[in-house]
Every structure is written in C-alpha cells, then in structure tokens.
Amino acid sequence: MTTHALDEKASGHQFRGQAIRTLLILGASGDLTGRLLLPGLARLVRHGKAGSITLVGAGSDSWSQEDWQNRLATSFSAATATSGNHDDGGALSRVCSTSSYHQVDVTAEGELAELLAGLEGPVAIYFALPPAVSEKACATLKPEDLPEGSRLVMEKPFGTDEESARRLNSVLARLVPEDHIHRVDHFLGKATVLNILGLRFANRLLEPVWNSLHIDSVDIIFDEKLTLENRARYYDNAGALKDMIQSHLLQVMALIAMNAPSTLHERDLRDHIGSVLRASTVDPDYRRSTRRARYTEGTIEGRSVPNYVDEAGVDPARGTETLAEIVVSIQNERWAGVPFRLRSGKALGETRKEAVITFKPVNHLPDGFTGVDSPTRLRIGFGPDTLQLDIDVNGPGDVFCLDRITLQAELNASELLPYGEVLDGVLSGDPTLSVRGDTAEDCWRIVEPVLAAWRAGEVPMDEYAAGS
Missing domain, CATH: 3.40.50.720 (NAD(P)-binding Rossmann-like Domain)
Structure with missing residues (x-):
C-alpha cells in the first residue's frame, strides 16, 4: 500500500x-x-x-x-x-x-x-x-x-x-x-453522521444492546412549524413522504441500524448503508403500517395559516399529504421484529427533529418499588445535534419511588452550514456523504408501494389543524 x-x-x-x-x-x-x-x-x-x-x-x-x-x-x-x-x-x-x-x-x-x-x-x-x-x-x-x-x-x-x-x-x-x-442529502451533514457513528460504535455500553433483544422500537421524526412557504410548485407534486422520508429519513434509519463498518472510508460506509436499505420493507397492510394527513386552517405562534388546499399553487385533486408516517421492517438478524417508525409533518405546533430509541423493559423489577417504571429512551437530536438519555432513578424523599431524569449532552457541531458541508465534499472529491446510485433506487423501492396504495385510496387522508 x-x-x-x-x-x-x-x-x-x-x-x-x-x-x-x-x-x-x-x-x-x-x-x-x-x-x-x-x-x-x-x-x-x-x-x-x-x-x-x-x-x-x-x-x-x-x-x-x-x-x-x-x-x-x-x-x-x-x-x-x-x-x-x-x-x-x-x-x-x-x-x-x-x-x-x-x-x-x-x-x-x-x-x-x-x-x-x-x-x-x-x-x-x-x-x-x-x-x-x-x-x-x-x-x-x-x-x-x-x-x-x-x-x-x-x-x-x-x-x-x-x-x-x-x-x-x-x-x-x-x-x-x-x-x-x-x-445531495443536506440533512446528513458530516458532523451529524460522525456523531451517530461515534455514539454507536465507540461505546461498549451501547453496542452490545443495539439489537432486537434489547430495543423495542425506533422513531425517527422530523416535525416542523414551517408551512408551504411559497414552495407549492415543488411540494404539491412531492408531499411529505417523497420530500422527507424517501429523501432523508431512510438514510438516517440506515445509519442508526447499520452494522459497524471496518473503516470510515466511503465504500465501507456506503456498503453498510446499502445493506440496511436492501433489507427494508413496509408491511403491505398499509392502513396499519402507514399514515397520511394534511393540515387545515389554524394558528402557529400567533400567525394565521390557511387550509393547505387553499394555499396558492395547490391543486386539491392531487391529494398531497403534508404529514406522512411509515413503519419500516428491517429483515435481518439484528433488527427482526423491531418497528422503525419514520414520520415527517409540516405546520405542526412543535418543532421536533430527533431519533428516539426505546429500550425494552427490564425482565424483572423487584416488588416494592413504586412510581412509574418508564421505558429507557435514548434521544438523538438533529440541528442542533444533542443527546438525551431518559432513565428511572430513585426519586427524592421516598427512596422506594422511581422517578424520571434526563442526562443531556450537546454533540459536536460543524462550523459550516449544511450546504457548506455538501459543497465541501464536492470540491474535495469526497463522496462519503453522497447517496450512492443503488441506494437512491432502493429508497424509491421502499416507498413506491405505499405511494401506490395512497393513490388508490387504500389509506384515508386524515386532517389536522395547523399548529396542533
């Protein structure tokens, strides 16, 4: 060499x-x-x-x-x-x-x-x-x-x-x-990717339990207060499933679910991302495994928001969703039976951009404890990148009563804007954060049956008030 x-x-x-x-x-x-x-x-x-x-x-x-x-x-x-x-x-x-x-x-x-x-x-x-x-x-x-x-x-x-x-x-x-x-996937900046990989693979505490034996479910959520913001020409032809889940959240899922690559070289990393997506499917009972909705008239932070179908440039006949959720199954030994719920919505009352790993309950809790035994949850926040671990401890006063605490940390942040990181990879010739061709096709393979079911009316269009 x-x-x-x-x-x-x-x-x-x-x-x-x-x-x-x-x-x-x-x-x-x-x-x-x-x-x-x-x-x-x-x-x-x-x-x-x-x-x-x-x-x-x-x-x-x-x-x-x-x-x-x-x-x-x-x-x-x-x-x-x-x-x-x-x-x-x-x-x-x-x-x-x-x-x-x-x-x-x-x-x-x-x-x-x-x-x-x-x-x-x-x-x-x-x-x-x-x-x-x-x-x-x-x-x-x-x-x-x-x-x-x-x-x-x-x-x-x-x-x-x-x-x-x-x-x-x-x-x-x-x-x-x-x-x-x-x-380009500007959602996955270099700092975010390396934060996830460092957390996953550098901690003996996590890696042995990062599987279906110990994890109950994974939620990857990108909820935002933003509405259409004059993007009807693009968004009304796309919708939340294509715009966010197909384009971004499936890549986040793959990083959270992948096995450890031998190096951070682009081929090693993207090979492992690809292996997760090739094993991913959505249960064909789409009324149970998917959800779609769009916002109606409401208020966000004191600002009146019109019904989505009344926004300039929107064609109501298209049936475009502004909120989408799918439950993905990863058919491999590590993740068999663990639901990965991916959701993204616009015009919501709370901005929430995070992955939530919910662990299974302990096999046995000694009789005598009181309070609520809540699931252990690890939250990885995106933009800003944060880490929160929700655990149960003995609360103040009554030492037999379980209470909830959260351990928090801020993760490394890049000095560059998301598109600065994109351009950095382009100008330096480093394709690590680029979506490989086969992976791009697999992301479409995963969501296309869902899109077809929605077009056929198999899943009803729910509604939610803007700001709810």
Missing part, C-alpha cells in the same frame, strides 16, 4: 482527481440557490475551504450581471453575518468579482455543452433543478463535453420514482464514474 493510500485510510477521507476549478450552478436564479447554496458556499469560503474556486451561475431568467451580483451580495451577507469574525483575506470578495451569470436553456441541445466549453476545468456542475429537468439536461451532454475530472451534483429527490432514478443513474454513468456523482 502506498503512503498516499495509507494517509487516505488514516484520515477517513478519499480525495479523487484534480481540484475543482469552477463551480457551475444550474438554476442559479431559483430559490434553492439564493436561500441555501450561496450561503453555504460563502461559509465555506470564509473558512478557507473552497480554494481558488470560480463561481458561474446559469438559469432560464434573463438576469443581468447586476442582478446576479445583487443576489450574491444578499446571500453572502446573510451567511457571513452569523459566521463569526473570520478574516478570509478578501477571498469572498474575489469570488463575487470574478463570478458571472449566463442565461441558458439547459434542456436545449448544445447550449449547456457550449457553456461548459468556455469554463476552466475540472468543473462541478450543481443541478439545482427539478429532477425531470436535470435528467433532460444530462441527456443533452456527451462525455467529451465535460472537462476531465468534472463532477455532477444532483439535488433530491433523485428521480421521481424507482424507474426514473434507475434511468437517471444510467444517464449519469455514461458521463462520469460513480465516485464523481454527488447525490
């Missing part, structure tokens, strides 16, 4: 090919770019992790260079205002001053290739576009249109179903190697 290979193995990273010289954002005039991508890039530049990158924007809007510079100024200032006192030596100003915008129809034959021909390579092409548009854009390209060493960055959802995901994988594989494709 070479010294370079040993260094890669020791660090847990794998850097592939030449450094990216140009970051090309397709869909640069869209909401995703302004709200998330550019602030993430700004934080990355401020921390000296972007190298001498040249930023190029492309979109369908007829923006002037002044329009583009105004977007950069707005997005960059929002990110740097909360990033602390970092002297970047003028790096962020240089990125702005050298950046350009191009009006391009990426689905038109030859237009994207012509733009790429004028850029310094290698290029990272970020498809901040709907899945169908990204597929059409890639279909217009030939391998020779891409500067050597270029990388393709695809936003979630990756495809619109298993068939389209497989078709898109085929198109991408024709252009670049798999390790040059980054399928």
Whole structure:
C-alpha cells in the first residue's frame, strides 16, 4: 500500500482527481440557490475551504450581471453575518468579482455543452433543478463535453420514482464514474453522521444492546412549524413522504441500524448503508403500517395559516399529504421484529427533529418499588445535534419511588452550514456523504408501494389543524 493510500485510510477521507476549478450552478436564479447554496458556499469560503474556486451561475431568467451580483451580495451577507469574525483575506470578495451569470436553456441541445466549453476545468456542475429537468439536461451532454475530472451534483429527490432514478443513474454513468456523482442529502451533514457513528460504535455500553433483544422500537421524526412557504410548485407534486422520508429519513434509519463498518472510508460506509436499505420493507397492510394527513386552517405562534388546499399553487385533486408516517421492517438478524417508525409533518405546533430509541423493559423489577417504571429512551437530536438519555432513578424523599431524569449532552457541531458541508465534499472529491446510485433506487423501492396504495385510496387522508 502506498503512503498516499495509507494517509487516505488514516484520515477517513478519499480525495479523487484534480481540484475543482469552477463551480457551475444550474438554476442559479431559483430559490434553492439564493436561500441555501450561496450561503453555504460563502461559509465555506470564509473558512478557507473552497480554494481558488470560480463561481458561474446559469438559469432560464434573463438576469443581468447586476442582478446576479445583487443576489450574491444578499446571500453572502446573510451567511457571513452569523459566521463569526473570520478574516478570509478578501477571498469572498474575489469570488463575487470574478463570478458571472449566463442565461441558458439547459434542456436545449448544445447550449449547456457550449457553456461548459468556455469554463476552466475540472468543473462541478450543481443541478439545482427539478429532477425531470436535470435528467433532460444530462441527456443533452456527451462525455467529451465535460472537462476531465468534472463532477455532477444532483439535488433530491433523485428521480421521481424507482424507474426514473434507475434511468437517471444510467444517464449519469455514461458521463462520469460513480465516485464523481454527488447525490445531495443536506440533512446528513458530516458532523451529524460522525456523531451517530461515534455514539454507536465507540461505546461498549451501547453496542452490545443495539439489537432486537434489547430495543423495542425506533422513531425517527422530523416535525416542523414551517408551512408551504411559497414552495407549492415543488411540494404539491412531492408531499411529505417523497420530500422527507424517501429523501432523508431512510438514510438516517440506515445509519442508526447499520452494522459497524471496518473503516470510515466511503465504500465501507456506503456498503453498510446499502445493506440496511436492501433489507427494508413496509408491511403491505398499509392502513396499519402507514399514515397520511394534511393540515387545515389554524394558528402557529400567533400567525394565521390557511387550509393547505387553499394555499396558492395547490391543486386539491392531487391529494398531497403534508404529514406522512411509515413503519419500516428491517429483515435481518439484528433488527427482526423491531418497528422503525419514520414520520415527517409540516405546520405542526412543535418543532421536533430527533431519533428516539426505546429500550425494552427490564425482565424483572423487584416488588416494592413504586412510581412509574418508564421505558429507557435514548434521544438523538438533529440541528442542533444533542443527546438525551431518559432513565428511572430513585426519586427524592421516598427512596422506594422511581422517578424520571434526563442526562443531556450537546454533540459536536460543524462550523459550516449544511450546504457548506455538501459543497465541501464536492470540491474535495469526497463522496462519503453522497447517496450512492443503488441506494437512491432502493429508497424509491421502499416507498413506491405505499405511494401506490395512497393513490388508490387504500389509506384515508386524515386532517389536522395547523399548529396542533
């Protein structure tokens, strides 16, 4: 083994090919770019992790260079205002001053290739576009249109179903190697992933009991107060099951349920994630194993929220859910019989982003104790990353009475914004946090039967008041 290979193995990273010289954002005039991508890039530049990158924007809007510079100024200032006192030596100003915008129809034959021909390579092409548009854009390209060493960055959802995901994988594989494709899951930042893996595999107290003999159930929950927030064009065609569970929560489940990889190398890690998802199914009694609902008129923190079907851009005939829950079974020795409940909902009264591991009760509690013998629960919070352990102890006063206490800790947090971590992996050529092609297809395989049952009306659409 070479010294370079040993260094890669020791660090847990794998850097592939030449450094990216140009970051090309397709869909640069869209909401995703302004709200998330550019602030993430700004934080990355401020921390000296972007190298001498040249930023190029492309979109369908007829923006002037002044329009583009105004977007950069707005997005960059929002990110740097909360990033602390970092002297970047003028790096962020240089990125702005050298950046350009191009009006391009990426689905038109030859237009994207012509733009790429004028850029310094290698290029990272970020498809901040709907899945169908990204597929059409890639279909217009030939391998020779891409500067050597270029990388393709695809936003979630990756495809619109298993068939389209497989078709898109085929198109991408024709252009670049798999390790040059980054399928973005911004929900799983590097700090979050390593926090989960460190907790799981570095503690003798946990690993021996991390199985069906000791764990009763696992809940992975992403509830938020946010409503549609002017995203009807995307969200009403997706819904909570596609938007959050298919795209993000199944990946969290796989990290919690996976066996220990031998290293943190991307192949080891993603092989183990893939093995969990290949073993995962949803019970076909979908009235029992799934739930769907959407919010009606209500109030959140004093703000009136209209009925979802009355929101601008919503088509009630689509039957889009704003809350989805599925119970996943992992068919392997470690997890047989343990339900993994995955839930995500919008316009709820409480923000709750956590995984809750509920342990089975003790085999025998000596007679004589009073109070409530509650299940031991381990809670892993996401954004901010926290750890809580709920256990029973002898309460104050009556030493025979059991009382509940919570042990708490804050876990390591990244200095980068979620999309800064995404771009860090892209620019350094580290695909560890990228969703691998086969895994993307498996996530669709798991949820597609549920979606079909919902379309057929097998599961009723429940309703809940916004803010409830």
